[in-house]
Amino acid sequence: MPVxxxxxxxxxxxxxxxxVRKRPGMYIGSTDYHxxxxxxxxxxxxxxxxxxxxxxKVIKVTIEKNNVICVEDEGRGMPTGKHASxxxxxxxxxxELHAGAKFSSESGYKTAGGLHGVGASVVxxxxxWLEVTTNYGGYTWRMTFKxxxxxxxxxxxxxxxxxxxxxxxxxxxxxxxxxxxYNYETILExxxxxxxxxxxxxxxxxxxxxxxxxxxxxxxxxxxxxxxLHADRDVLTPVVTFNGGTGxxxxxxxxxxxxxxxxxxxxxxxxxxxxxxxxxxIGYKTAFTKCFNDYARKNGFLKEKDxxxxxxxxxxxxxxVISLTITEDLLEFEGQTKGKLGTPEARNVVxxxxxxxxxxxxxxxxxxTDGLIRKMLRALQARKAAxxxxxxxxxxxxxxxxxxxxxxxxxxxxxSRNAKKNELFLVEGDSAGGSAKSGRDSKYQAILPLRGKVxxxxxxxxxxxxxxxxxxxxxxxxxxxxxxxxxxxxxxYDKIIIMTDADTDGAHIQVLLLTFFYRYMRxxxxxxxxxxxxxxxxxAQKGKEVHYxxxxxxxxxxxxxxxxxxxxxxxxxxxxNADQLWDTTMNPETRTLIQVSIDDNFAxxxxxxxxxxxxxxxxxxxxEDFVTFTLEDKYQLREG
Numbered sequence: 001m002p003v004x005x006x007x008x009x010x011x012x013x014x015x016x017x018x019x020v021r022k023r024p025g026m027y028i029g030s031t032d033y034h035x036x037x038x039x040x041x042x043x044x045x046x047x048x049x050x051x052x053x054x055x056x057k058v059i060k061v062t063i064e065k066n067n068v069i070c071v072e073d074e075g076r077g078m079p080t081g082k083h084a085s086x087x088x089x090x091x092x093x094x095x096e097l098h099a100g101a102k103f104s105s106e107s108g109y110k111t112a113g114g115l116h117g118v119g120a121s122v123v124x125x126x127x128x129w130l131e132v133t134t135n136y137g138g139y140t141w142r143m144t145f146k147x148x149x150x151x152x153x154x155x156x157x158x159x160x161x162x163x164x165x166x167x168x169x170x171x172x173x174x175x176x177x178x179x180x181x182y183n184y185e186t187i188l189e190x191x192x193x194x195x196x197x198x199x200x201x202x203x204x205x206x207x208x209x210x211x212x213x214x215x216x217x218x219x220x221x222x223x224x225x226x227x228x229l230h231a232d233r234d235v236l237t238p239v240v241t242f243n244g245g246t247g248x249x250x251x252x253x254x255x256x257x258x259x260x261x262x263x264x265x266x267x268x269x270x271x272x273x274x275x276x277x278x279x280x281x282i283g284y285k286t287a288f289t290k291c292f293n294d295y296a297r298k299n300g301f302l303k304e305k306d307x308x309x310x311x312x313x314x315x316x317x318x319x320x321v322i323s324l325t326i327t328e329d330l331l332e333f334e335g336q337t338k339g340k341l342g343t344p345e346a347r348n349v350v351x352x353x354x355x356x357x358x359x360x361x362x363x364x365x366x367x368x369t370d371g372l373i374r375k376m377l378r379a380l381q382a383r384k385a386a387x388x389x390x391x392x393x394x395x396x397x398x399x400x401x402x403x404x405x406x407x408x409x410x411x412x413x414x415x416s417r418n419a420k421k422n423e424l425f426l427v428e429g430d431s432a433g434g435s436a437k438s439g440r441d442s443k444y445q446a447i448l449p450l451r452g453k454v455x456x457x458x459x460x461x462x463x464x465x466x467x468x469x470x471x472x473x474x475x476x477x478x479x480x481x482x483x484x485x486x487x488x489x490x491x492x493y494d495k496i497i498i499m500t501d502a503d504t505d506g507a508h509i510q511v512l513l514l515t516f517f518y519r520y521m522r523x524x525x526x527x528x529x530x531x532x533x534x535x536x537x538x539x540a541q542k543g544k545e546v547h548y549x550x551x552x553x554x555x556x557x558x559x560x561x562x563x564x565x566x567x568x569x570x571x572x573x574x575x576x577n578a579d580q581l582w583d584t585t586m587n588p589e590t591r592t593l594i595q596v597s598i599d600d601n602f603a604x605x606x607x608x609x610x611x612x613x614x615x616x617x618x619x620x621x622x623x624e625d626f627v628t629f630t631l632e633d634k635y636q637l638r639e640g
Contacts, residue, residue: 020097020125020148036177037186039126042119043071043168048194048271050075051201052325056165060204061191067171067180067209074165077136080155088155090141094124094132095149123170124149126177130170135163148173184212192216196225197271197323222254222321225266229319234259236317236375237368240361244353248327249346251353253284255320257372260459262519263315268323269341270331278334278341280324283350288314291358292376299366301373312484313379322350379461386462411477412437412447424477424493425533425586426450428500428509431574432581436499439578440586446493448477454509457516471516478521488523496524497593499533499585501572514596522598531593535573535585540565548584550592 040061047059056074064070079089085096124130129146140161144153172180184207195203195216202217218224226239236257245251267274267281274281289311296302296309326343334340362369412433414422424446427433433449440447455468462483465471475482480490498513500506510532517530524530536548540558542565549555559565570576576584585591 020122031177033183036172036180037182039123039170039172040069040071040182040187041190042123043069043170044190044194045271046119046168047071047073047075047166048198051198052271057200058202058204059194060206061187062206063182063184063187063209064169065208067182068169069172069182070167070169072165072167074163077164078132078134078166080134080136080139080141088143090132090134090143090155091152094120094130094143094145095152097121120168121149123168126173127170128173130168132166132168133158134166135161138162184210188214192228193225193273194271196221196228197268222252222323225321226254226256226319229264230256230258236372242354242357242361244357245324245349248330249343249349250325251280251350252323253320253350253354255318257375258317258319260317261461262317262458263312264319265315266319266321267341268321269333269346270325271323274333274339274341276334276340279343279347280322280341280350283347284320284322284354285311285315286347287351287354287358288318291355291362292373294359295362295369296373296376299370299373301370301377307380309376309380310383313376313383316376316379324350382461382463386466410448410473412440412442414446415443418444419492420494422446422493423495423497424448425497425499426474426513427573428506429572429574432499432501432572432576435574435576435578435581436586439580439582445586446477448474450509454512454516456512457519465516465520474516478524480521482520486521486523488521488527488529491524491529494529495531495593496529497531497533499535499573502535502537502570503572506572517596518598525596525598528595528597530596532596533585534592534594535570535576535581537570539568539570539580541568542566 044059044061047056050056050073051059055076058074060070060072062070062072078093081089083089083092085092124145125148127145127148129144130149131142131144133140133142135141138160140158140163142156142158145151174180188205191203191205191214195201195218199219199221200217202215204213204215206213220241223239223241236259239254239256241252241254243250243252265277265281265284267277269278269280289309292314293302293308302308324341324346326346330343330345332342332344334342416422421444423444425436425440425448427436427447427449430449430451433447436447436449450470454470454474455465457465457471460468465482466475477492478496479492480487496517498510500509514530517525534550536550537552538549538555540547540549540555540562542562545562547558547562547565549558555567568575573581573585583590
């Protein structure tokens with residue numbers, strides 16, 4: 001195919017919203033499930049910015065029957081007069097990128113979290129149609145946009161009103177997103193979270209598809225937030241809240257200790273979730289480490305020669321929520337996704353507020369504090385023991401003969417050392433492991449059989465994990481350490497594939513392994529390196545012709561097409577010979593893998609807290625209710 005000439009005619013200028021439709025991923029991250037729901041967050045964020053600045057006490061989100069989204073607020077409304085560009089201002093807001101009032105503090109937006117001047121226009125660009133109705137200046141106005149904002153109606157003046165606020169309705173464009181189907185639980189978590197972060201704000205979610213409605217309003221939102229997170233956990237302290245700050249940075253903080261080992265921190269800036277932390281999180285962690293170590297030394301728990309408690313010792317079992325509001329002139333995020341706060345001043349303000357309040361609180365609650373210090377000292381001892389044991393299972397110099405013998409007796413390694421191509425199959429049982437070893441592509445595929453159910457790591461310490469033969473072998477095989485020291489770039493494999501039987505016990509093993517990966521190797525999941533294999537449920541044979549069915553529906557289709565067939569229901573992977581396992585489940589050309597992803601760390605964290613707690617019956621009930629063994633399985637770590 002000839003290369004076209006590259007000259008001045010090759011350069012395109014995408015006008016208006018064309019750039020968004022051409023490269024939607026640049027603005028909303030993707031055009032999958034995540035990107036579709038991101039449209040809702042953008043309109044919600046605009047309503048939240050009004051509430052955050054004191055305008056309006058109710059926000060209502062409705063999922064209409066045809067998957068139209070409607071967001072209503074009680075803010076100031078949108079200006080409708082003629083803009084300097086010659087068109088109504090409301091048209092500018094929805095059709096021009098980087099047009100908005102959040103660039104200037106004079107507009108009344110002291111703080112804001114939405115995509116500055118981008119959110120509304122991006123949603124319009126990626127919608128089949130969008131309708132905005134606003135109450136402004138004593139009148140109700142309406143404007144409609146179609147085909148990604150390219151068709152614009154006239155601004156209609158509908159009549160007088162004494163209300164304020166805006167209603168935005170839109171239908172996402174199927175040409176951009178394919179399937180338009182919103183997940184109620186995903187939006188519910190976001191709506192509930194918004195109410196937690198703004199005291200006195202009423203958030204309403206209506207789903208007309210299922211006739212569902214829920215409302216949230218909290219007077220002490222962060223305390224309610226932590227109580228919600230720990231609804232099914234055993235706690236060691238009450239929920240403790242602090243607040244303070246300066247004229248430009250205010251800090252709201254809540255924490256509580258549980259009997260678990262996970263360190264869970266949730267951080268927000270101007271209602272935007274900072275999933276990657278930032279300077280405010282560094283400030284809170286620094287304050288906690290200093291305050292608890294000062295208390296431990298002043299009260300004789302640590303002697304002069306003793307090492308300080310590490311931050312990880314202090315935060316074991318801690319859940320903390322930190323929410324900042326920062327004025328526009330100081331607000332600084334790192335990266336386009338706003339996942340990490342970069343404002344230097346935030347660290348000092350947070351550290352100062354928490355240090356002052358926490359020091360006083362610990363002294364006033366000495367019995368509780370003494371108990372926490374003793375827990376932290378046990379964590380320190382366990383950390384040192386784990387550090388010693390870790391050297392025996394990490395790759396490189398730490399190997400010992402016992403571990404080498406253990407690995408060599410289990411792992412069928414790949415011949416290649418190319419970590420960018422190699423795959424590790426975690427296989428349930430020796431029987432399936434044998435078939436997998438015989439049928440694999442030995443150049444790139446490694447097989448590690450697992451005997452029985454692995455350790456539930458939801459409440460396990462590092463030392464307990466390293467004492468567990470199956471998990472120690474897994475850690476050693478992957479070769480990238482685990483926990484805080486895990487380095488995804490050091491992984492020996494590009495894909496970690498969980499391959500278990502298509503039954504309840506197999507699903508249980510999957511959940512146990514995913515718990516371990518989520519708690520101790522989370523970057524593997526975030527990098528898209530963890531998968532679940534999908535083996536067939538049936539083999540249907542007519543003469544020498546063989547077909548495989550991955551669901552009951554597929555089996556019925558085969559029977560209708562070929563008539564009477566001999567059917568074999570696979571009760572486990574071990575019933576397949578090596579060729580069958582390769583053809584159906586391991587061959588990259590024909591297999592089906594389900595990539596594990598994390599939609600929402602907050603919702604996922606809570607789900608693991610509930611599912612992997614002490615109640616095995618809850619775990620089994622969830623598996624039986626939500627895990628079906630068909631091609632349509634959505635084994636993503638999200639609610640529902």
